[in-house]
Amino acid sequence: MSSSADSRTVVLIPGDGIGPEVIGAARRVLEAAGTGLSFVMAEAGGAVFAKGIKSGVTPETIDLIATHRVVLKGPLATPIGKGEKSANVTLRKLFETYGNVRPVRELPGVPTLYSGRGVDLVIVRENVEDLYGGIEHMQTPGVAQSLKVVSRKGCEKIVRLAFEVARSEGRGKVTCATKANILKLTEGLLQHTFDDIAPEYPDIVAEQMLVDNCAHQLVIAPEQFGVIVMTNMNGDILSDLASGLGGGLGFAPSANLGSDCAIFEAVHGTAPAIAGQDKANPTAVLLSAVMMLRYLGKFAQANAVEHAILVTLESGVRTGDLAKGGPSVGTSGFADAIIANLGKQSTRWAVRTGTPLSFPPAITPAARVVPAQRRVVGVDVFAEWGGDATGLGRALEAAVDGTPARLVMISNRGTQVYPATGGAQTDAVDVWRCRFVARDGGAMGDALAIDVMQRVAGVAPWMHIEKLQEFDGVEGFTKAQGQS
Numbered sequence: 096m097s098s099s100a101d102s103r104t105v106v107l108i109p110g111d112g113i114g115p116e117v118i119g120a121a122r123r124v125l126e127a128a129g130t131g132l133s134f135v136m137a138e139a140g141g142a143v144f145a146k147g148i149k150s151g152v153t154p155e156t157i158d159l160i161a162t163h164r165v166v167l168k169g170p171l172a173t174p175i176g177k178g179e180k181s182a183n184v185t186l187r188k189l190f191e192t193y194g195n196v197r198p199v200r201e202l203p204g205v206p207t208l209y210s211g212r213g214v215d216l217v218i219v220r221e222n223v224e225d226l227y228g229g230i231e232h233m234q235t236p237g238v239a240q241s242l243k244v245v246s247r248k249g250c251e252k253i254v255r256l257a258f259e260v261a262r263s264e265g266r267g268k269v270t271c272a273t274k275a276n277i278l279k280l281t282e283g284l285l286q287h288t289f290d291d292i293a294p295e296y297p298d299i300v301a302e303q304m305l306v307d308n309c310a311h312q313l314v315i316a317p318e319q320f321g322v323i324v325m326t327n328m329n330g331d332i333l334s335d336l337a338s339g340l341g342g343g344l345g346f347a348p349s350a351n352l353g354s355d356c357a358i359f360e361a362v363h364g365t366a367p368a369i370a371g372q373d374k375a376n377p378t379a380v381l382l383s384a385v386m387m388l389r390y391l392g393k394f395a396q397a398n399a400v401e402h403a404i405l406v407t408l409e410s411g412v413r414t415g416d417l418a419k420g421g422p423s424v425g426t427s428g429f430a431d432a433i434i435a436n437l438g439k440q441s442t443r444w445a446v447r448t449g450t451p452l453s454f455p456p457a458i459t460p461a462a463r464v465v466p467a468q469r470r471v472v473g474v475d476v477f478a479e480w481g482g483d484a485t486g487l488g489r490a491l492e493a494a495v496d497g498t499p500a501r502l503v504m505i506s507n508r509g510t511q512v513y514p515a516t517g518g519a520q521t522d523a524v525d526v527w528r529c530r531f532v533a534r535d536g537g538a539m540g541d542a543l544a545i546d547v548m549q550r551v552a553g554v555a556p557w558m559h560i561e562k563l564q565e566f567d568g569v570e571g572f573t574k575a576q577g578q579s
């Protein structure tokens with residue numbers, strides 16, 4: 096939780112489209128509930144882009160967030176194709192909100208495909224690493240590459256956050272969903288880190304699952320899950336899937352949590368088609384506000400607002416998105432009904448009372464994992480070649496002939512194509528990974544690696560190179576498909 100100046104002042108960002116309406120409704124409910132919060136208004140999104148600020152966030156807004164560290168925001172529109180950054184991503188990165196927390200639960204009067212089964216889960220998604228670093232390069236005009244960056248430090252933080260969320264909400268199980276069977280080093284890092292940290296939480300069942308199976312299980316038996324922790328892209332996709340297990344976008348809240356900053360918002364966007372018409376459903380933003388109250392340790396007020404939401408939905412009051420043509424109220428009418436129900440408790444629908452969330456340590460110096468031993472055993476040189484594998488392989492072997500380096504293999508899109516492994520068919524592209532090691536099986540120094548690069552360049556242009564490192568005798572690289 097924030098340790099800075101005044102954790103009871105919340106930065107309110109109305110945002111774009113339906114944002115001002117749903118944020119306005121949430122503010123009224125929070126004020127009526129006697130939460131003791133005060134609000135400062137801040138700008139981000141469309142109006143800021145219109146001023147020519149490409150990040151979508153003004154310096155004043157950044158200062159306010161830096162001071163108060165708790166934000167409740169409406170959705171922000173990202174203009175397409177004018178060089179602007181997503182204002183949402185700007186905020187997440189600026190304040191290192193590394194954990195995206197998305198609860199999904201069954202709500203009264205909100206029919207879903209799973210009604211009656213008691214769906215009640217939380218997805219905890221790593222929010223800043225993985226493929227979303229957006230480090231991409233065209234290797235050749237026909238081959239694109241994206242770097243998937245996963246760190247031990249990032250995994251430790253997100254895994255601890257997942258267990259802390261479970262503990263604070265009294266949830267008995269955390270599932271770590273990864274693609275570690277294929278991505279042994281990146282996804283595997285989350286898997287191993289989870290195994291390392293789980294024993295610190297003996298009161299919580301820790302479970303590993305492959306993310307594809309997790310997708311399947313979420314659809315067939317979502318009630319089995321408590322908290323699910325995932326890397327960024329897997330979490331992005333499965334948290335949206337999970338929103339569909341609940342009542343959909345009008346009911347999906349979220350929190351972007353960092354060690355010292357938290358941004359709460361509905362999952363939905365600006366819904367431009369219904370903006371300014373008092374039609375938007377404010378429940379998602381209100382449930383986000385309930386998460387915020389718990390984050391601030393205001394459990395009684397959080398429970399009061401959540402109960403009022405449950406009682407209102409139970410009584411059949413609904414906005415147009417849920418009414419599907421039947422009787423409905425507008426955004427402000429829905430907020431009025433919730434305010435009128437403050438102090439009432441649902442007898443059929445429970446709220447999770449919870450205990451304060453405890454955070455992994457705040458931002459620390461650049462993480463360094465220091466092995467006792469390390470050595471470079473070879474290099475992968477990625478080169479452009481329009482011919483076939485045999486032609487490239489023979490040319491490279493000739494190029495390093497008589498040097499201390501030898502070509503081990505060439506792969507194309509991850510599959511070994513030289514020496515041929517027999518029987519396999521590979522529909523090759525013009526980027527080839529050429530793996531070299533020291534002929535004597537020893538270490539490959541920089542001088543030899545540079546010599547290899549120059550010799551490769553004499554055969555085919557190279558676009559990048561990766562050292563093959565061993566840490567404490569463990570290979571820090573994967574083998575190609577088909578490589579023995």
Ligand code: NAD
Nearest residue numbers: 170171172173183344345362363364365366369375376416
């Ligand atoms: P959207 O969520 O705005 O709308 C999808 C559909 O759901 C629409 O039919 C909309 O009317 C409906 N809907 C969404 N929220 C609703 C609510 N509270 N009540 C009733 N109906 C609701 O998604 P989109 O159309 O893909 O995106 C529109 C804009 O929002 C885009 O500019 C996008 O970049 C932005 N966006 C922002 C955020 C954010 O700021 N966190 C998230 C998603 C999309």
